[in-house]
Amino acid sequence: MxxxxxxxxxxxxxxxxxxxxxxxxxxxxxxxxxxxxxxxxxxxxxxxxxxxxxxxxxxxGSMRIRVTPKLLVVGDARLPLNALGEPHALFGDEARAWRTYKADTRAFFVMRSYISGAVRVEVLDPDDPTPYLYISTRAPEQLAAAIRGSARTAGSEE
The missing domain is CATH 1.20.5 (Single alpha-helices involved in coiled-coils or other helix-helix interfaces)
Structure with a gap:
C-alpha cells in the first residue's frame, strides 16, 4: 500500500x-x-x-469508516478532509442529543442504534448544503484524532 x-x-x-x-x-x-x-x-x-x-x-454490520491522509470514507461516501472542520467526539447524552432534538435533517447521518458514541464533523464547503456529519463509532476520540491529524497532514501538503 x-x-x-x-x-x-x-x-x-x-x-x-x-x-x-x-x-x-x-x-x-x-x-x-x-x-x-x-x-x-x-x-x-x-x-x-x-x-x-x-x-x-x-x-x-457492513458499514466501514476509514480515514486516509486525504479522505474520510464512510460507506460509499468519500469526503475530502480539506472540506471538513473540527471533529467533535460525542458520548452518552451529548451523542443522543445530536441524533435527536439537536439534529439537522440536512446532515449526513451514519447511525447504529447499538453504538452509543459518535463523531460530529462540520462541513466547511459553502456549496454543500450538508451542515455536518454524524458518524456512529465505538472509538469517538480515536476517529476524531485521526480526522484531525490527517486533515493537518493534507493541509500542509497543499
Whole structure:
C-alpha cells in the first residue's frame, strides 16, 4: 500500500454478539412454527429463517469508516478532509442529543442504534448544503484524532 493511501483509522460497524443469539432464536422460532409439518419442513424453515435474520444482521454490520491522509470514507461516501472542520467526539447524552432534538435533517447521518458514541464533523464547503456529519463509532476520540491529524497532514501538503 502506498504512503498516500495509508489508513490513519479503519473501523467496521459490526453488530453486537447478542444479535447473533437473536438470529439463532429467530431461526429456531421459525422451525418450531413449521415443526407440525414434519422435521424436514422444520429444518427448511430453520435454514430460511436463520438465513433471513443473518442477511439483516450482516447488512447492519457492513458499514466501514476509514480515514486516509486525504479522505474520510464512510460507506460509499468519500469526503475530502480539506472540506471538513473540527471533529467533535460525542458520548452518552451529548451523542443522543445530536441524533435527536439537536439534529439537522440536512446532515449526513451514519447511525447504529447499538453504538452509543459518535463523531460530529462540520462541513466547511459553502456549496454543500450538508451542515455536518454524524458518524456512529465505538472509538469517538480515536476517529476524531485521526480526522484531525490527517486533515493537518493534507493541509500542509497543499
Amino acid at each position: 502506498a504512503a498516500d493511501n495509508a489508513l490513519a483509522y479503519d473501523e467496521r460497524l459490526t453488530v453486537p454478539r447478542t444479535w447473533w443469539v437473536i438470529v439463532f432464536a429467530f431461526g429456531l422460532a421459525t422451525a418450531l412454527v413449521f415443526f407440525a409439518y414434519g422435521p424436514i419442513a422444520a429444518l427448511i424453515a430453520f435454514a430460511a429463517g436463520g438465513g433471513l435474520a443473518t442477511s439483516f444482521a450482516t447488512s447492519q
